[in-house]
Amino acid sequence: MKEWGSFDKITNAKGVWLIDSKGNKMIDGVASMWCNVWGHSNPQLVKAITTQSKKLQHSSMFNLTNEPAEQLAEKLTKISPGMYKVFYSDNGSSAMEIAIKIALQYWKNIGEKKKTEIATLKNGYHGDTFGAMSVGYVPEFFGKFKKQLFSTIQFPVPNKYRTPEGYSISDYQNYCLEKIEKKLSKNNNIAAFIMESGAQVAGGVIIYPKGFQKKISQLCKKYGVLFVLDEIATGFGRLGSMIQYEEQNSIPDIVSYGKMLTGGYLTMAATLTNKKIYDSFLGEFNDWKHLFHGHTYTGNPIAAAVANENLKMYQKNHLIKKIQKSSKIFEKYYKEISEIDIVGNIRHKGMLMGIELVSNKIRKTPINPKKSINKIFFEEGKKNGVYLRTLGNIVMLVPPLAISEKELNLLLNRAIKTIKSARLKVI
Numbered sequence: 554m555k556e557w558g559s560f561d562k563i564t565n566a567k568g569v570w571l572i573d574s575k576g577n578k579m580i581d582g583v584a585s586m587w588c589n590v591w592g593h594s595n596p597q598l599v600k601a602i603t604t605q606s607k608k609l610q611h612s613s614m615f616n617l618t619n620e621p622a623e624q625l626a627e628k629l630t631k632i633s634p635g636m637y638k639v640f641y642s643d644n645g646s647s648a649m650e651i652a653i654k655i656a657l658q659y660w661k662n663i664g665e666k667k668k669t670e671i672a673t674l675k676n677g678y679h680g681d682t683f684g685a686m687s688v689g690y691v692p693e694f695f696g697k698f699k700k701q702l703f704s705t706i707q708f709p710v711p712n713k714y715r716t717p718e719g720y721s722i723s724d725y726q727n728y729c730l731e732k733i734e735k736k737l738s739k740n741n742n743i744a745a746f747i748m749e750s751g752a753q754v755a756g757g758v759i760i761y762p763k764g765f766q767k768k769i770s771q772l773c774k775k776y777g778v779l780f781v782l783d784e785i786a787t788g789f790g791r792l793g794s795m796i797q798y799e800e801q802n803s804i805p806d807i808v809s810y811g812k813m814l815t816g817g818y819l820t821m822a823a824t825l826t827n828k829k830i831y832d833s834f835l836g837e838f839n840d841w842k843h844l845f846h847g848h849t850y851t852g853n854p855i856a857a858a859v860a861n862e863n864l865k866m867y868q869k870n871h872l873i874k875k876i877q878k879s880s881k882i883f884e885k886y887y888k889e890i891s892e893i894d895i896v897g898n899i900r901h902k903g904m905l906m907g908i909e910l911v912s913n914k915i916r917k918t919p920i921n922p923k924k925s926i927n928k929i930f931f932e933e934g935k936k937n938g939v940y941l942r943t944l945g946n947i948v949m950l951v952p953p954l955a956i957s958e959k960e961l962n963l964l965l966n967r968a969i970k971t972i973k974s975a976r977l978k979v980i
Protein backbone atom coordinates (compact mmCIF):
# COMPACT_ATOMS: atom_id res chain seq x y z
CA MET A 554 0.00 0.00 0.00
CA LYS A 555 2.92 2.32 0.72
CA GLU A 556 4.20 1.83 -2.81
CA TRP A 557 0.81 2.27 -4.46
CA GLY A 558 -0.57 5.23 -2.51
CA SER A 559 -4.06 4.92 -3.89
CA PHE A 560 -5.88 2.85 -6.47
CA ASP A 561 -7.89 4.00 -9.47
CA LYS A 562 -11.64 3.77 -8.89
CA ILE A 563 -13.56 1.66 -11.36
CA THR A 564 -16.98 3.27 -11.62
CA ASN A 565 -18.61 1.19 -14.31
CA ALA A 566 -17.87 -1.50 -16.83
CA LYS A 567 -19.40 -2.74 -20.04
CA GLY A 568 -18.49 -5.84 -21.99
CA VAL A 569 -14.74 -6.38 -21.68
CA TRP A 570 -14.12 -2.74 -20.75
CA LEU A 571 -13.42 -1.34 -17.28
CA ILE A 572 -14.01 2.39 -16.94
CA ASP A 573 -12.48 4.46 -14.14
CA SER A 574 -13.72 7.62 -12.44
CA LYS A 575 -11.75 9.79 -14.92
CA GLY A 576 -13.35 8.06 -17.89
CA ASN A 577 -10.27 5.99 -18.85
CA LYS A 578 -11.09 2.65 -20.48
CA MET A 579 -9.08 -0.52 -19.99
CA ILE A 580 -9.68 -3.93 -21.51
CA ASP A 581 -10.14 -6.44 -18.66
CA GLY A 582 -7.17 -8.74 -19.33
CA VAL A 583 -7.67 -10.81 -16.19
CA ALA A 584 -11.46 -11.23 -16.28
CA SER A 585 -11.66 -9.37 -12.94
CA MET A 586 -9.63 -12.08 -11.16
CA TRP A 587 -10.34 -14.88 -13.64
CA CYS A 588 -14.08 -15.04 -13.08
CA ASN A 589 -15.82 -12.93 -15.71
CA VAL A 590 -17.53 -14.95 -18.44
CA TRP A 591 -19.83 -12.72 -20.57
CA GLY A 592 -18.28 -9.35 -20.01
CA HIS A 593 -19.60 -6.72 -17.62
CA SER A 594 -23.16 -5.38 -17.42
CA ASN A 595 -24.63 -8.26 -19.42
CA PRO A 596 -28.39 -7.51 -19.57
CA GLN A 597 -29.51 -11.12 -19.04
CA LEU A 598 -27.35 -11.60 -15.95
CA VAL A 599 -28.33 -8.20 -14.56
CA LYS A 600 -31.99 -9.10 -15.12
CA ALA A 601 -31.57 -12.42 -13.29
CA ILE A 602 -30.16 -10.52 -10.33
CA THR A 603 -32.84 -7.81 -10.27
CA THR A 604 -35.71 -10.27 -10.76
CA GLN A 605 -34.55 -12.51 -7.93
CA SER A 606 -33.70 -9.57 -5.67
CA LYS A 607 -37.35 -8.49 -5.76
CA LYS A 608 -38.53 -11.93 -4.58
CA LEU A 609 -36.07 -13.21 -2.00
CA GLN A 610 -32.71 -11.66 -1.24
CA HIS A 611 -31.47 -14.15 1.28
CA SER A 612 -32.78 -16.78 3.62
CA SER A 613 -30.63 -19.20 5.52
CA MET A 614 -29.97 -22.74 4.34
CA PHE A 615 -30.08 -23.98 7.93
CA ASN A 616 -33.23 -26.14 7.99
CA LEU A 617 -34.51 -24.35 4.87
CA THR A 618 -33.82 -24.22 1.18
CA ASN A 619 -34.69 -21.97 -1.75
CA GLU A 620 -35.73 -22.49 -5.35
CA PRO A 621 -32.71 -21.00 -7.21
CA ALA A 622 -30.22 -22.93 -5.04
CA GLU A 623 -32.11 -26.19 -5.59
CA GLN A 624 -32.26 -25.63 -9.33
CA LEU A 625 -28.57 -24.85 -9.45
CA ALA A 626 -27.65 -27.99 -7.48
CA GLU A 627 -29.63 -30.04 -9.95
CA LYS A 628 -27.85 -28.42 -12.89
CA LEU A 629 -24.41 -28.81 -11.32
CA THR A 630 -24.81 -32.50 -10.56
CA LYS A 631 -26.16 -33.04 -14.07
CA ILE A 632 -23.09 -31.56 -15.76
CA SER A 633 -20.57 -33.12 -13.34
CA PRO A 634 -20.05 -36.84 -14.04
CA GLY A 635 -20.02 -38.94 -10.88
CA MET A 636 -21.20 -36.14 -8.60
CA TYR A 637 -24.32 -36.51 -6.47
CA LYS A 638 -24.77 -33.61 -4.00
CA VAL A 639 -23.72 -29.98 -3.68
CA PHE A 640 -22.53 -27.99 -0.67
CA TYR A 641 -22.60 -24.20 -1.21
CA SER A 642 -20.25 -21.54 0.09
CA ASP A 643 -19.39 -18.02 -0.96
CA ASN A 644 -15.80 -18.17 -2.22
CA GLY A 645 -13.27 -20.63 -3.58
CA SER A 646 -11.14 -20.81 -0.42
CA SER A 647 -14.19 -21.82 1.62
CA ALA A 648 -15.17 -24.39 -1.01
CA MET A 649 -11.73 -25.94 -0.55
CA GLU A 650 -11.97 -25.82 3.27
CA ILE A 651 -15.23 -27.71 2.90
CA ALA A 652 -13.64 -30.23 0.53
CA ILE A 653 -10.85 -30.85 3.05
CA LYS A 654 -13.27 -31.24 5.97
CA ILE A 655 -15.55 -33.57 4.02
CA ALA A 656 -12.60 -35.72 2.93
CA LEU A 657 -11.19 -36.01 6.46
CA GLN A 658 -14.56 -36.62 8.08
CA TYR A 659 -15.56 -39.24 5.50
CA TRP A 660 -12.95 -41.64 6.91
CA LYS A 661 -14.07 -40.92 10.48
CA ASN A 662 -17.69 -41.52 9.49
CA ILE A 663 -16.85 -44.96 8.14
CA GLY A 664 -14.69 -45.83 11.15
CA GLU A 665 -11.22 -45.45 9.57
CA LYS A 666 -9.67 -43.30 12.25
CA LYS A 667 -6.08 -43.43 11.02
CA LYS A 668 -6.68 -41.84 7.64
CA THR A 669 -5.80 -38.25 8.50
CA GLU A 670 -2.97 -37.23 6.16
CA ILE A 671 -3.32 -35.21 2.98
CA ALA A 672 -1.25 -35.46 -0.18
CA THR A 673 -0.86 -32.52 -2.56
CA LEU A 674 1.26 -31.21 -5.42
CA LYS A 675 4.04 -28.70 -4.84
CA ASN A 676 3.26 -25.30 -6.22
CA GLY A 677 -0.51 -25.78 -6.03
CA TYR A 678 -2.81 -22.98 -4.88
CA HIS A 679 -6.23 -23.44 -3.29
CA GLY A 680 -6.98 -20.12 -1.57
CA ASP A 681 -5.92 -17.94 1.35
CA THR A 682 -7.64 -19.44 4.41
CA PHE A 683 -5.72 -21.75 6.74
CA GLY A 684 -6.78 -25.12 5.36
CA ALA A 685 -6.43 -23.86 1.80
CA MET A 686 -2.98 -22.42 2.60
CA SER A 687 -1.95 -25.76 4.08
CA VAL A 688 -2.89 -27.80 1.02
CA GLY A 689 -1.75 -25.17 -1.46
CA TYR A 690 1.39 -23.99 0.20
CA VAL A 691 3.13 -21.20 -1.75
CA PRO A 692 6.20 -20.27 0.35
CA GLU A 693 6.32 -16.62 -0.82
CA PHE A 694 2.67 -16.05 0.08
CA PHE A 695 2.29 -18.13 3.22
CA GLY A 696 5.76 -18.50 4.77
CA LYS A 697 4.79 -16.27 7.71
CA PHE A 698 2.08 -18.70 8.80
CA LYS A 699 4.01 -21.90 8.25
CA LYS A 700 4.01 -22.83 11.91
CA GLN A 701 0.23 -22.68 12.14
CA LEU A 702 -0.46 -24.64 8.96
CA PHE A 703 -0.99 -28.41 8.98
CA SER A 704 1.58 -30.46 7.16
CA THR A 705 0.89 -32.28 3.91
CA ILE A 706 2.78 -34.77 1.79
CA GLN A 707 3.89 -32.88 -1.32
CA PHE A 708 4.87 -34.28 -4.68
CA PRO A 709 6.65 -32.56 -7.57
CA VAL A 710 4.79 -31.48 -10.72
CA PRO A 711 6.12 -31.89 -14.26
CA ASN A 712 6.74 -28.47 -15.83
CA LYS A 713 8.04 -28.81 -19.36
CA TYR A 714 9.97 -25.53 -19.24
CA ARG A 715 11.73 -26.37 -16.01
CA THR A 716 12.34 -30.12 -16.03
CA PRO A 717 15.45 -31.01 -14.03
CA GLU A 718 18.59 -31.55 -16.09
CA GLY A 719 18.85 -34.93 -17.75
CA TYR A 720 15.08 -35.55 -17.86
CA SER A 721 12.74 -35.33 -20.82
CA ILE A 722 9.24 -34.17 -19.84
CA SER A 723 7.86 -37.70 -20.15
CA ASP A 724 10.72 -39.14 -18.04
CA TYR A 725 10.08 -36.52 -15.41
CA GLN A 726 6.33 -37.13 -15.47
CA ASN A 727 7.03 -40.83 -14.88
CA TYR A 728 9.41 -39.94 -12.07
CA CYS A 729 6.73 -37.81 -10.36
CA LEU A 730 4.09 -40.52 -10.78
CA GLU A 731 6.42 -43.22 -9.47
CA LYS A 732 7.10 -41.10 -6.40
CA ILE A 733 3.36 -40.74 -5.82
CA GLU A 734 2.74 -44.46 -6.26
CA LYS A 735 5.57 -45.41 -3.95
CA LYS A 736 4.17 -43.23 -1.18
CA LEU A 737 0.50 -44.15 -1.64
CA SER A 738 1.35 -47.85 -1.68
CA LYS A 739 3.25 -47.65 1.61
CA ASN A 740 1.30 -45.10 3.61
CA ASN A 741 -2.20 -46.29 4.56
CA ASN A 742 -2.96 -43.11 6.48
CA ILE A 743 -3.49 -40.83 3.48
CA ALA A 744 -7.09 -39.59 3.47
CA ALA A 745 -7.06 -37.57 0.25
CA PHE A 746 -5.01 -36.35 -2.67
CA ILE A 747 -5.87 -32.72 -3.44
CA MET A 748 -4.86 -30.95 -6.66
CA GLU A 749 -5.98 -28.34 -9.16
CA SER A 750 -7.69 -29.84 -12.19
CA GLY A 751 -5.92 -29.48 -15.55
CA ALA A 752 -3.33 -26.92 -14.56
CA GLN A 753 -1.85 -25.02 -11.65
CA VAL A 754 -2.87 -21.44 -12.29
CA ALA A 755 -1.60 -19.20 -9.47
CA GLY A 756 1.50 -21.41 -9.27
CA GLY A 757 2.56 -20.11 -12.68
CA VAL A 758 0.25 -21.62 -15.33
CA ILE A 759 1.74 -25.11 -15.18
CA ILE A 760 -0.35 -27.14 -17.61
CA TYR A 761 -0.18 -30.83 -16.75
CA PRO A 762 1.15 -33.15 -19.44
CA LYS A 763 -1.38 -35.55 -20.93
CA GLY A 764 -2.21 -38.46 -18.68
CA PHE A 765 -0.74 -36.99 -15.48
CA GLN A 766 -4.03 -36.20 -13.74
CA LYS A 767 -5.66 -39.39 -15.00
CA LYS A 768 -2.85 -41.52 -13.60
CA ILE A 769 -3.10 -39.83 -10.18
CA SER A 770 -6.84 -40.51 -10.13
CA GLN A 771 -6.12 -44.16 -10.91
CA LEU A 772 -3.50 -44.38 -8.17
CA CYS A 773 -5.96 -42.89 -5.69
CA LYS A 774 -8.51 -45.57 -6.57
CA LYS A 775 -5.91 -48.33 -6.41
CA TYR A 776 -4.67 -47.35 -2.95
CA GLY A 777 -7.94 -46.21 -1.32
CA VAL A 778 -7.26 -42.46 -1.24
CA LEU A 779 -9.99 -39.89 -1.95
CA PHE A 780 -9.30 -37.90 -5.09
CA VAL A 781 -10.20 -34.22 -4.60
CA LEU A 782 -10.10 -31.73 -7.46
CA ASP A 783 -10.09 -27.96 -7.42
CA GLU A 784 -11.76 -26.66 -10.62
CA ILE A 785 -12.30 -23.18 -9.20
CA ALA A 786 -10.02 -21.51 -11.74
CA THR A 787 -9.85 -24.15 -14.46
CA GLY A 788 -13.41 -25.43 -14.85
CA PHE A 789 -16.36 -23.88 -16.71
CA GLY A 790 -14.42 -23.30 -19.91
CA ARG A 791 -11.25 -21.60 -18.76
CA LEU A 792 -9.12 -24.43 -20.16
CA GLY A 793 -11.47 -25.08 -23.07
CA SER A 794 -13.86 -27.64 -21.61
CA MET A 795 -16.85 -27.26 -19.35
CA ILE A 796 -15.71 -29.82 -16.80
CA GLN A 797 -11.96 -30.11 -16.93
CA TYR A 798 -11.84 -33.46 -15.10
CA GLU A 799 -14.01 -34.96 -17.81
CA GLU A 800 -11.45 -33.93 -20.43
CA GLN A 801 -8.70 -35.34 -18.20
CA ASN A 802 -10.57 -38.61 -17.83
CA SER A 803 -10.27 -38.49 -14.06
CA ILE A 804 -13.48 -38.57 -12.06
CA PRO A 805 -12.94 -37.23 -8.54
CA ASP A 806 -14.68 -38.08 -5.27
CA ILE A 807 -14.99 -34.37 -4.45
CA VAL A 808 -14.74 -31.31 -6.69
CA SER A 809 -14.95 -27.56 -6.06
CA TYR A 810 -16.21 -24.85 -8.42
CA GLY A 811 -16.14 -21.07 -7.97
CA LYS A 812 -15.02 -18.05 -10.00
CA MET A 813 -17.03 -18.50 -13.26
CA LEU A 814 -20.02 -20.10 -11.49
CA THR A 815 -22.01 -16.85 -11.38
CA GLY A 816 -20.48 -15.47 -14.57
CA GLY A 817 -18.28 -13.35 -12.32
CA TYR A 818 -21.18 -11.28 -10.92
CA LEU A 819 -21.75 -12.49 -7.37
CA THR A 820 -19.80 -14.44 -4.84
CA MET A 821 -20.64 -18.12 -4.74
CA ALA A 822 -18.77 -21.42 -4.77
CA ALA A 823 -19.76 -25.07 -4.57
CA THR A 824 -18.25 -28.33 -3.35
CA LEU A 825 -19.70 -31.46 -4.92
CA THR A 826 -19.29 -35.04 -3.75
CA ASN A 827 -20.19 -38.47 -5.05
CA LYS A 828 -22.87 -40.65 -3.47
CA LYS A 829 -20.43 -42.78 -1.49
CA ILE A 830 -19.22 -39.73 0.40
CA TYR A 831 -22.66 -38.18 0.83
CA ASP A 832 -24.06 -41.42 2.23
CA SER A 833 -21.30 -41.66 4.83
CA PHE A 834 -22.66 -38.45 6.41
CA LEU A 835 -26.11 -39.95 6.96
CA GLY A 836 -26.90 -41.31 10.39
CA GLU A 837 -29.08 -40.88 13.44
CA PHE A 838 -28.81 -37.47 15.14
CA ASN A 839 -26.57 -38.70 17.92
CA ASP A 840 -24.25 -40.60 15.58
CA TRP A 841 -22.77 -37.12 14.94
CA LYS A 842 -22.01 -37.94 11.35
CA HIS A 843 -23.20 -34.64 9.90
CA LEU A 844 -20.86 -31.98 8.62
CA PHE A 845 -20.56 -29.07 11.00
CA HIS A 846 -20.09 -26.39 8.44
CA GLY A 847 -22.23 -23.56 7.16
CA HIS A 848 -21.80 -19.94 6.18
CA THR A 849 -24.26 -17.08 6.62
CA TYR A 850 -24.69 -16.67 2.87
CA THR A 851 -24.61 -20.35 1.93
CA GLY A 852 -26.91 -20.92 -1.05
CA ASN A 853 -27.76 -17.23 -1.46
CA PRO A 854 -30.75 -17.08 -3.83
CA ILE A 855 -29.59 -14.03 -5.82
CA ALA A 856 -26.17 -15.61 -6.44
CA ALA A 857 -27.84 -18.91 -7.33
CA ALA A 858 -30.27 -17.16 -9.70
CA VAL A 859 -27.47 -15.48 -11.62
CA ALA A 860 -25.52 -18.78 -11.69
CA ASN A 861 -28.58 -20.51 -13.17
CA GLU A 862 -28.88 -17.86 -15.88
CA ASN A 863 -25.14 -18.08 -16.53
CA LEU A 864 -25.31 -21.87 -17.03
CA LYS A 865 -28.32 -21.47 -19.31
CA MET A 866 -26.33 -19.02 -21.42
CA TYR A 867 -23.36 -21.43 -21.69
CA GLN A 868 -25.69 -23.91 -23.38
CA LYS A 869 -27.71 -21.50 -25.45
CA ASN A 870 -24.65 -19.74 -26.86
CA HIS A 871 -22.50 -22.88 -27.28
CA LEU A 872 -19.84 -21.10 -25.26
CA ILE A 873 -17.43 -24.03 -24.97
CA LYS A 874 -17.30 -24.42 -28.78
CA LYS A 875 -16.78 -20.69 -29.12
CA ILE A 876 -13.91 -20.76 -26.60
CA GLN A 877 -12.25 -23.61 -28.47
CA LYS A 878 -12.31 -21.48 -31.59
CA SER A 879 -11.14 -18.23 -30.02
CA SER A 880 -8.40 -20.05 -28.11
CA LYS A 881 -6.65 -20.50 -31.46
CA ILE A 882 -6.20 -16.73 -31.73
CA PHE A 883 -3.60 -16.90 -28.94
CA GLU A 884 -1.52 -19.24 -31.13
CA LYS A 885 -1.15 -16.58 -33.84
CA TYR A 886 0.87 -14.51 -31.35
CA TYR A 887 3.23 -17.20 -29.99
CA LYS A 888 6.05 -16.20 -32.33
CA GLU A 889 5.86 -12.47 -31.73
CA ILE A 890 5.67 -12.91 -27.96
CA SER A 891 8.47 -15.46 -27.72
CA GLU A 892 10.76 -13.21 -29.75
CA ILE A 893 10.72 -10.54 -27.01
CA ASP A 894 14.07 -10.85 -25.26
CA ILE A 895 12.64 -11.12 -21.72
CA VAL A 896 10.12 -13.85 -22.61
CA GLY A 897 11.39 -17.28 -21.60
CA ASN A 898 8.30 -19.39 -22.13
CA ILE A 899 4.65 -19.20 -23.17
CA ARG A 900 2.12 -21.59 -21.68
CA HIS A 901 -1.39 -21.58 -23.06
CA LYS A 902 -4.53 -23.64 -22.92
CA GLY A 903 -8.11 -22.54 -23.67
CA MET A 904 -8.53 -18.97 -22.51
CA LEU A 905 -5.50 -18.89 -20.25
CA MET A 906 -2.00 -17.79 -21.14
CA GLY A 907 1.02 -17.41 -18.89
CA ILE A 908 4.07 -15.61 -20.23
CA GLU A 909 7.17 -16.31 -18.15
CA LEU A 910 9.67 -13.47 -17.98
CA VAL A 911 13.38 -14.21 -17.63
CA SER A 912 16.51 -12.09 -17.51
CA ASN A 913 18.53 -14.75 -19.34
CA LYS A 914 16.80 -16.93 -21.92
CA ILE A 915 19.50 -19.61 -21.95
CA ARG A 916 19.83 -19.95 -18.20
CA LYS A 917 16.08 -19.34 -17.74
CA THR A 918 16.79 -16.98 -14.84
CA PRO A 919 13.47 -15.60 -13.54
CA ILE A 920 13.36 -11.83 -13.90
CA ASN A 921 13.81 -10.12 -10.58
CA PRO A 922 13.61 -6.31 -10.71
CA LYS A 923 13.90 -4.15 -7.60
CA LYS A 924 10.37 -2.82 -8.03
CA SER A 925 7.21 -4.95 -8.11
CA ILE A 926 6.74 -6.47 -11.58
CA ASN A 927 3.01 -6.34 -10.97
CA LYS A 928 3.08 -2.57 -10.42
CA ILE A 929 5.24 -1.95 -13.48
CA PHE A 930 2.92 -4.04 -15.66
CA PHE A 931 -0.19 -2.46 -14.22
CA GLU A 932 1.11 1.05 -14.95
CA GLU A 933 2.39 0.24 -18.42
CA GLY A 934 -0.80 -1.69 -19.18
CA LYS A 935 -2.92 1.28 -18.14
CA LYS A 936 -1.04 3.51 -20.57
CA ASN A 937 -1.86 0.97 -23.27
CA GLY A 938 -5.51 0.62 -22.23
CA VAL A 939 -5.26 -2.89 -20.79
CA TYR A 940 -5.67 -4.15 -17.23
CA LEU A 941 -2.97 -6.72 -16.53
CA ARG A 942 -1.85 -8.47 -13.38
CA THR A 943 1.31 -10.52 -13.08
CA LEU A 944 1.95 -13.38 -10.69
CA GLY A 945 5.60 -13.36 -9.75
CA ASN A 946 7.46 -13.31 -13.07
CA ILE A 947 4.45 -14.54 -15.07
CA VAL A 948 2.25 -12.20 -17.09
CA MET A 949 -1.25 -13.65 -16.96
CA LEU A 950 -3.71 -13.30 -19.83
CA VAL A 951 -7.09 -14.46 -18.59
CA PRO A 952 -9.81 -12.68 -20.59
CA PRO A 953 -13.57 -12.88 -20.08
CA LEU A 954 -14.48 -16.20 -21.71
CA ALA A 955 -16.93 -14.81 -24.26
CA ILE A 956 -14.56 -12.09 -25.48
CA SER A 957 -15.03 -11.47 -29.21
CA GLU A 958 -12.25 -12.40 -31.61
CA LYS A 959 -11.68 -8.74 -32.43
CA GLU A 960 -11.35 -7.83 -28.74
CA LEU A 961 -9.05 -10.77 -28.08
CA ASN A 962 -6.74 -9.61 -30.87
CA LEU A 963 -6.81 -6.16 -29.33
CA LEU A 964 -5.99 -7.55 -25.90
CA LEU A 965 -3.06 -9.56 -27.24
CA ASN A 966 -1.68 -6.61 -29.18
CA ARG A 967 -1.96 -4.35 -26.15
CA ALA A 968 -0.36 -6.98 -23.91
CA ILE A 969 2.56 -7.35 -26.32
CA LYS A 970 2.99 -3.58 -26.46
CA THR A 971 2.96 -3.55 -22.65
CA ILE A 972 5.59 -6.29 -22.33
CA LYS A 973 7.79 -4.39 -24.78
CA SER A 974 7.43 -1.09 -22.95
CA ALA A 975 7.70 -2.66 -19.47
CA ARG A 976 10.84 -4.49 -20.61
CA LEU A 977 13.05 -1.44 -20.12
CA LYS A 978 11.82 -1.07 -16.53
CA VAL A 979 12.29 -4.67 -15.44
CA ILE A 980 15.76 -5.41 -16.79
Ligand SMILES: Cc1ncc(COP(=O)(O)O)c(C=O)c1O
Nearest residue numbers: 644645646678679680783785786
Ligand atom coordinates in the same frame (compact mmCIF):
# COMPACT_ATOMS: atom_id res chain seq x y z
C1 LIG B 1 -7.36 -22.97 -8.02
C2 LIG B 1 -7.92 -22.02 -7.01
N1 LIG B 1 -8.52 -22.48 -5.92
C3 LIG B 1 -9.06 -21.67 -5.00
C4 LIG B 1 -8.99 -20.30 -5.13
C5 LIG B 1 -9.56 -19.41 -4.08
O1 LIG B 1 -10.72 -18.80 -4.50
P1 LIG B 1 -11.25 -17.45 -3.80
O2 LIG B 1 -10.28 -16.38 -4.20
O3 LIG B 1 -12.61 -17.27 -4.38
O4 LIG B 1 -11.26 -17.69 -2.34
C6 LIG B 1 -8.37 -19.76 -6.26
C7 LIG B 1 -8.28 -18.30 -6.43
O5 LIG B 1 -7.58 -17.77 -7.25
C8 LIG B 1 -7.80 -20.64 -7.23
O6 LIG B 1 -7.16 -20.17 -8.31
